[in-house]
Amino acid sequence: MLQRSARMWTLCVQTALIATFVQRSASLQDNLVGRLQKSYNPSELSESRFLEYSNLSDKLHLREAINNILIPRVVGTGNHSIVRQYIVQSLRDLGWDVEVDSFHDVAPIKGKLHFHNIIATLNPKAERYLVLACHYDSKYMPGVEFLGATDSAVPCAMLLNLAQVLQDQLQPLKESKLSLMLLFFDGEEAFEEWGPDDSIYGARHLAKRWQREGKLDRIDLLVLLDLLGAPDPSFYSFFQNTESWYMRLQSVETRLAKMELLERYASSGVAQYDPRRYFQSQAMRSSMIEDDHIPFLRRNVPILHIIPVPFPSVWHKPDDNASVIDYATTDNLALIIRLFALEYLLGGGEDK
Numbered sequence: 001m002l003q004r005s006a007r008m009w010t011l012c013v014q015t016a017l018i019a020t021f022v023q024r025s026a027s028l029q030d031n032l033v034g035r036l037q038k039s040y041n042p043s044e045l046s047e048s049r050f051l052e053y054s055n056l057s058d059k060l061h062l063r064e065a066i067n068n069i070l071i072p073r074v075v076g077t078g079n080h081s082i083v084r085q086y087i088v089q090s091l092r093d094l095g096w097d098v099e100v101d102s103f104h105d106v107a108p109i110k111g112k113l114h115f116h117n118i119i120a121t122l123n124p125k126a127e128r129y130l131v132l133a134c135h136y137d138s139k140y141m142p143g144v145e146f147l148g149a150t151d152s153a154v155p156c157a158m159l160l161n162l163a164q165v166l167q168d169q170l171q172p173l174k175e176s177k178l179s180l181m182l183l184f185f186d187g188e189e190a191f192e193e194w195g196p197d198d199s200i201y202g203a204r205h206l207a208k209r210w211q212r213e214g215k216l217d218r219i220d221l222l223v224l225l226d227l228l229g230a231p232d233p234s235f236y237s238f239f240q241n242t243e244s245w246y247m248r249l250q251s252v253e254t255r256l257a258k259m260e261l262l263e264r265y266a267s268s269g270v271a272q273y274d275p276r277r278y279f280q281s282q283a284m285r286s287s288m289i290e291d292d293h294i295p296f297l298r299r300n301v302p303i304l305h306i307i308p309v310p311f312p313s314v315w316h317k318p319d320d321n322a323s324v325i326d327y328a329t330t331d332n333l334a335l336i337i338r339l340f341a342l343e344y345l346l347g348g349g350e351d352k
């Protein structure tokens with residue numbers, strides 16, 4: 001992803017801490033108001049369910065998944081297809097329906113390239129989906145072995161780990177009208193310089209394709225994970241129409257913290273602004289972060305963007321490797337996201 005201007009970004013963060021920052025020039029938000037969730041409002045997980053679900057984890061699997069994805073995986077290379085096969089096979093082994101959405105496009109430096117988005121669903125015939133997404137390609141950096149731990153090996157591993165850990169709980173979603181989709185975008189990274197024709201290749205292709213096929217309306221909510229794994233992230237609510245879902249993430253975090261179920265939580269003391277929590281109470285109404293959500297946002301798909309602001313200091317540097325991963329933070333975030341997904345998918349009583 002791209003932050004358009006580092007200086008503007010800093011300003012934006014500071015403003016957001018004082019008051020809600022509203023980007024006056026953007027009309028995107030106005031377009032979104034019309035399409036809000038079909039008033040879906042699942043009940044909060046009960047105390048006993050919350051405890052039961054928060055007990056589920058497989059930390060060893062999460063580390064294995066990260067290790068399997070954490071190799072240079074630039075589009076078009078052998079390692080890229082090894083990682084793709086690993087993701088596809090892991091999900092098929094867990095009984096998911098997996099479609100590989102292949103297409104080609106022309107990129108600077110590389111020329112014609114074959115891209116492959118991975119679309120995994122529990123019920124391919126569902127009417128609506130909660131979609132959790134990441135990108136599995138790594139950035140091409142000539143002369144550098146760039147691994148992209150936070151960008152985005154850790155987020156993708158979190159999704160595979162969710163499928164692994166919750167396999168029993170998710171069984172009913174193989175037949176329900178509301179189901180779960182995991183989306184692994186290809187070609188998020190620019191090859192030469194970030195711009196409308198050199199970035200988010202997979203997301204641009206898929207948003208266009210699903211619009212043509214009339215499938216975009218099936219996405220209840222697209223939750224995009226990016227740049228996760230470094231310590232002390234701060235997240236913000238970017239979009240007004242999904243703020244109630246953002247607040248549920250916050251509330252899951254608060255419940256876990258109260259029960260002391262988060263590891264080494266907020267204890268490092270190095271967070272710049274609010275070391276007490278990951279999901280901040282401030283909104284940041286800005287569309288300055290460009291990422292895989294953009295082509296969907298432009299087509300009025302409701303978005304939750306789980307990306308830290310500021311970005312991890314290792315962003316697009318060779319240091320974004322295994323050394324930067326903070327496993328306490330990574331396990332904590334994976335747990336929050338699992339509970340959020342369970343509340344979304346199973347919390348509501350009727351009409352699923």
Ligand SMILES: *[C@@H]1O[C@H](CO)[C@@H](O)[C@H](O)[C@H]1NC(C)=O
Nearest residue numbers: 048050051052053054055056
């Ligand atoms: C959570 O796991 C622990 C240890 O395995 C177990 O003793 C406890 O009963 C579990 N709690 C719930 C609510 O399932």
Ligand SMILES: *[C@@H]1O[C@H](CO)[C@@H](O)[C@H](O)[C@H]1NC(C)=O
Nearest residue numbers: 070071072073077078079145
């Ligand atoms: C492919 O991944 C392996 C690790 O599995 C690594 O040693 C090798 O350098 C990678 N190849 C390229 C071309 O990046």
Ligand SMILES: *[C@@H]1O[C@H](CO)[C@@H](O)[C@H](O)[C@H]1NC(C)=O
Nearest residue numbers: 317318319320321322323324
């Ligand atoms: C990560 O990158 C840093 C800086 O490039 C390097 O010093 C360190 O050895 C690397 N760590 C791993 C585990 O590759």
Ligand SMILES: [Zn+2]
Nearest residue numbers: 001139151189
């Ligand atoms: Zn990147």
